[in-house]
Amino acid sequence: MWSxxxxxxxxxxxxxxxxxxxxxxxxxLTPGGPFDGEAPVPPEIxxxxxxxxxxxxxxxxxxxxxxxxxxxxxxxxxxxxxxxNVTTLIAQGFPVxxxxxxxxxxxxxxxxxxxxxxxxxxQNTRRDYMVSAVAMTGIVIPNFIMGHVLILVFGVWLxxxxxxxxxxxxxxxxxxxxxxPVFCLSLxxxxxxxxxxxxxxxxxxxxxxxxxxxxxGLPFRxxxxxxxxxxxxxxxxxxxxxxxxxxxxGSMVVETIFQIPGIGRYFVQGALNRDYTxxxxxxxxxxxxxxxxxxxxxxxxxxxxxxxRYEGKR
Amino acid sequence: MSASVLDxxxxxxRFTTPDGDVAAVSELSLSVGKGECLGIVGESGxxxxxxxxxxxxxxxxxxxxxxxxxFGGVNLVAADESTLNGLRGDKxxxxxxxxxxxxxxxxxxxxxxxEVLVRHRNLKSTAARDRAIAMLRRVQIxxxxxRFEMYPHELSGGLRQRVMIAMALLxxxxxxxxxxxxxxxxxxIQAQILDLIRRAKEELGTAVILITHDLGVVAGMADRxxxxxxxxxxxxxxxxxxxxxxxxxxxxxxxxxxPRLDDATASALVTIPGQPPNLQRLPKGCxxxxxxxxxxxxxxxxxxxxxxxxxxxxKACFLENFGRFQAGAVVP
Numbered sequence: 001m002w003s004x005x006x007x008x009x010x011x012x013x014x015x016x017x018x019x020x021x022x023x024x025x026x027x028x029l030t031p032g033g034p035f036d037g038e039a040p041v042p043p044e045i046x047x048x049x050x051x052x053x054x055x056x057x058x059x060x061x062x063x064x065x066x067x068x069x070x071x072x073x074x075x076x077x078x079x080x081x082x083x084x085n086v087t088t089l090i091a092q093g094f095p096v097x098x099x100x101x102x103x104x105x106x107x108x109x110x111x112x113x114x115x116x117x118x119x120x121x122x123q124n125t126r127r128d129y130m131v132s133a134v135a136m137t138g139i140v141i142p143n144f145i146m147g148h149v150l151i152l153v154f155g156v157w158l159x160x161x162x163x164x165x166x167x168x169x170x171x172x173x174x175x176x177x178x179x180x181p182v183f184c185l186s187l188x189x190x191x192x193x194x195x196x197x198x199x200x201x202x203x204x205x206x207x208x209x210x211x212x213x214x215x216x217g218l219p220f221r222x223x224x225x226x227x228x229x230x231x232x233x234x235x236x237x238x239x240x241x242x243x244x245x246x247x248x249x250g251s252m253v254v255e256t257i258f259q260i261p262g263i264g265r266y267f268v269q270g271a272l273n274r275d276y277t278x279x280x281x282x283x284x285x286x287x288x289x290x291x292x293x294x295x296x297x298x299x300x301x302x303x304x305x306x307x308x309r310y311e312g313k314r
Numbered sequence: 315m316s317a318s319v320l321d322x323x324x325x326x327x328r329f330t331t332p333d334g335d336v337a338a339v340s341e342l343s344l345s346v347g348k349g350e351c352l353g354i355v356g357e358s359g360x361x362x363x364x365x366x367x368x369x370x371x372x373x374x375x376x377x378x379x380x381x382x383x384x385f386g387g388v389n390l391v392a393a394d395e396s397t398l399n400g401l402r403g404d405k406x407x408x409x410x411x412x413x414x415x416x417x418x419x420x421x422x423x424x425x426x427x428x429e430v431l432v433r434h435r436n437l438k439s440t441a442a443r444d445r446a447i448a449m450l451r452r453v454q455i456x457x458x459x460x461r462f463e464m465y466p467h468e469l470s471g472g473l474r475q476r477v478m479i480a481m482a483l484l485x486x487x488x489x490x491x492x493x494x495x496x497x498x499x500x501x502x503i504q505a506q507i508l509d510l511i512r513r514a515k516e517e518l519g520t521a522v523i524l525i526t527h528d529l530g531v532v533a534g535m536a537d538r539x540x541x542x543x544x545x546x547x548x549x550x551x552x553x554x555x556x557x558x559x560x561x562x563x564x565x566x567x568x569x570x571x572x573p574r575l576d577d578a579t580a581s582a583l584v585t586i587p588g589q590p591p592n593l594q595r596l597p598k599g600c601x602x603x604x605x606x607x608x609x610x611x612x613x614x615x616x617x618x619x620x621x622x623x624x625x626x627x628x629k630a631c632f633l634e635n636f637g638r639f640q641a642g643a644v645v646p
Contacts, residue, residue: 123375208415211372215410216430216481217403220395226429230420305420306465 005299012291019287020070020280024063027276034079034274053079066280075284076277080269086281090263094285097250097262099173103182105240105247108189113236115190116197120232121224123202131194138191147184147257154180168259181258185251189243196239200232207231230304237304241297245289249282318345319489319521320369325381325391327361327368327545336593338364340545341381343620346489351515351522353536353553355529355568357590361545362525366491370408371398385489404434407482409511411494413474417466423477424462430484449480453510472503479510489521490514496531508535529572533557541565544591544601547620551627561623562631563606600631608633 035041035049050056054065069076075086119131155167171177204210205228213227214220250264263282270278301308327339339361346352354362368379369390383390385406388397402408410416418426427449428442437445443462450458453476466474475495482490492511496504512535515522524535532539532553539556541549541564549562560566567586588605591597597604603613612632623629 208410208412209418212410212416212478212481213418214372215370215402215408217399217401217433218429219399219433222429227418227421307419307467 001299001302005295008295008298012288012295015291016284016287020067020284021063023280023283024066024276025059027274027279028059030274032274034276036274053077066277070284075281078275078278080273080275080278086277089266089278090281090285093250093261093263093266096170096173096260097255097264098248100178100182100185100254100260100262101244101247101250103178104185104189105244107182108186108193109240111186112190112193113197113233116194116236117201117224117229117232119194120198120201120205128198132198135191135194138187139195141187142253143184143188143251144253144257146187147180147254150180150184151257168257170260177258181254181260184258185247185254189247192239192243193236196235197232200235201228204228204232234301234304237297237300241293242290245286245293248289249286318347319350319385320523321345321382321384322365322369323382323384325365325368325379325383327364327373327377327379329374330376330378334594337596338377338545338593339368339379342542342545342547344540344547344550346521346523348488349515349519349521350538351512351524351536353532353539354523354525354542355527355532355539356542357527359590359593360542362542363493365542366408366493366523366525370402370406370491371395372408403430404485405488407485407487407490409475409478409482409490409492409495412498413471413478414498416478417474419466421465422462423464423466423469426466427462427477427481427484430481434485445484446480449484450477453477453480453483454506455480471499472507475499475503475507476510479507479514483514483518483520486518487520489523491523491525493525494527495524496528497526504531511535529557529568541568544596545593546601546630547628548602548630549623549628550620551623551625551629555623555625555627559625561627561629563608563633564602567605 033055034053035046041049047056054062057065066076073087075090077085078089081089115131115135119128119135122128151167154163154165158164165180166174166177167180169177201224205224207228210223210228213223218226249267250262252264252268254260255262255264263285266278266282269275270282322342322344324341324343325339326337326341329336329338342361342365344352344365354365356362364373364377367373368377369383369385371390371393373379379391381391385401388401390398390401390406393401417423424443424446427446428437428439431437431442431445432439435442435445447458447462450461455461455473455476461469461473461477466477469477475498479495490511495511496507499507508531511522511524514520522535524532526532536553539549539551539553540547541556541562543564549556549560549565551561555561556565557569560569564586570584571586573583586605591601591604597614599615600606600613600618603609606613610632616632618630618632620628620630
């Protein structure tokens with residue numbers, strides 16, 4: 001397994017390089033540039049700026065410089081936030097997004113998976129329909145609406161009650177400031193997890209070996225937990241891999257609504273501002289996370305199903 | 315016959331489907347004696363498996379059984395889940411058709427065996443392990459200690475079915491229901507598996523219900539045979555009587571379908587013309603009449619009840635002296 005792990009990591013490196021290259025040239029192909037604002041910049045100043053950021057070098061030279069800097073761990077200066085370089089911006093924002101995303105992930109798993117099992121075991125009964133309806137609601141309500149509803153309820157209507165929660169801001173990560181954004185982040189994931197777990201569980205409970213387990217006289221709880229759960233969780237793990245990567249890299253919508261200094265907003269702001277280096281930085285970060293998560297998912301499969309083997313030796 | 319182990323009385327099984335209800339088994343009555351091997355024969359869809367899944371309380375969600383299945387004084391059909399769980403795997407065991415999918419893929423074979431002993435015999439894990447390995451040895455699994463630690467996918471189909479049999483035998487059941495235990499296996503393995511079941515019956519005095527569509531399997535194993543068609547028993551009798559003097563045209567048809575190498579006159583494979591009936595649109599009268607070569611007017615109007623067929627057997631057919639009638643056509 002370790003050699004499999006090493007090989008997957010080794011494959012991840014050229015993958016990442018391909019993403020960096022494609023992303024670099026695509027950014028340069030988009031019309032406009034980092035210094036095109038509302039008011040046109042005088043040509044002399046523009047020329048100075050371009051020289052300062054080496055944008056007047058030939059493109060291949062810029063690319064080689066960028067990759068060389070990357071290898072030294074330098075993501076370059078931000079074009080927009082001129083007092084910062086991209087490394088600093090990510091170093092400041094990523095822990096915030098990471099904490100929120102991780103909390104949301106844990107909450108989503110702890111609520112979504114049991115609810116999905118609960119719904120599946122009462123398939124087509126009232127409790128199944130109720131859980132599925134709530135889950136469907138969670139999926140169809142976009143988080144920019146849910147976020148504002150949460151602010152309205154907990155930040156405004158309940159302002160004078162014990163349930164009052166701050167409508168936004170971070171306050172250095174005070175618990176009360178985290179509740180609403182984390183909840184808002186986790187809601188759609190709870191909903192997806194309910195549906196995926198429910199589907200996986202229904203499928204697992206139909207298997208012949210469940211009938212065997214029941215024919216042994218095992219109590220229903222054991223049939224579910226010991227015989228059905230592992231195969232029911234395979235689609236859940238498949239979903240959680242990329243979902244984790246997305247959650248940990250922050251949500252532009254949620255971070256904007258709740259004014260959280262994470263990196264989610266950099267995706268959009270960076271792209272709008274043609275802040276080449278910032279876009280590259282966050283893209284590389286999320287690509288690396290997705291590659292890592294997919295690897296972890298593949299390793300988890302072997303825990304859930306012993307038939308999954310790496311290398312073909314037993 | 316000695317006291318019966320399982321007594322089915324007017325057992326019916328219905329399935330609710332989007333296209334309406336399906337009667338898979340209709341008012342079936344049957345009993346299995348202590349230590350007896352009863353063969354259940356019929357085509358796919360004749361209700362042979364569903365009858366006994368109903369008795370085990372293992373019908374699919376949309377299935378519903380009414381009637382009685384008396385086992386050890388308990389009506390299994392009406393029993394609650396915890397009563398059933400107390401019996402299943404202990405006094406009442408089942409072996410399924412497909413050993414490839416009937417074992418839990420992510421659990422080691424050993425654990426799947428010991429959990430039965432932990433559940434029903436309250437054994438500690440080391441004692442359960444010893445008993446399970448002894449049982450694996452008994453069903454002639456080579457290197458049982460090594461197999462004990464393996465996952466099902468690491469075993470061949472024949473070994474897996476041996477594991478299933480070991481699992482069924484662990485608690486020394488009074489009745490084993492074997493649902494097509496050899497259908498998914500190679501012919502060479504089939505005989506070994508049947509031999510194991512036969513030995514379990516002889517050594518432990520376990521009653522066996524052998525559900526199969528393979529008449530050859532039944533001939534070698536069963537004491538009595540019940541032939542099912544469209545959810546009902548059409549003939550029930552001693553194995554010799556069923557094979558030598560079948561009293562129902564369907565039984566006779568099934569026997570004729572079995573290819574024989576020793577019969578030089580048989581040139582082509584014989585089939586029963588027509589299809590098994592759609593259970594939602596059973597023909598009026600005898601369900602077999604559209605395919606029956608001896609059909610009479612009465613068969614189209616009236617459902618034949620199970621009646622004495624002579625020699626202690628039962629048949630659901632209006633034809634008198636069917637066996638002799640058939641023989642008469644050839645020998646005066």
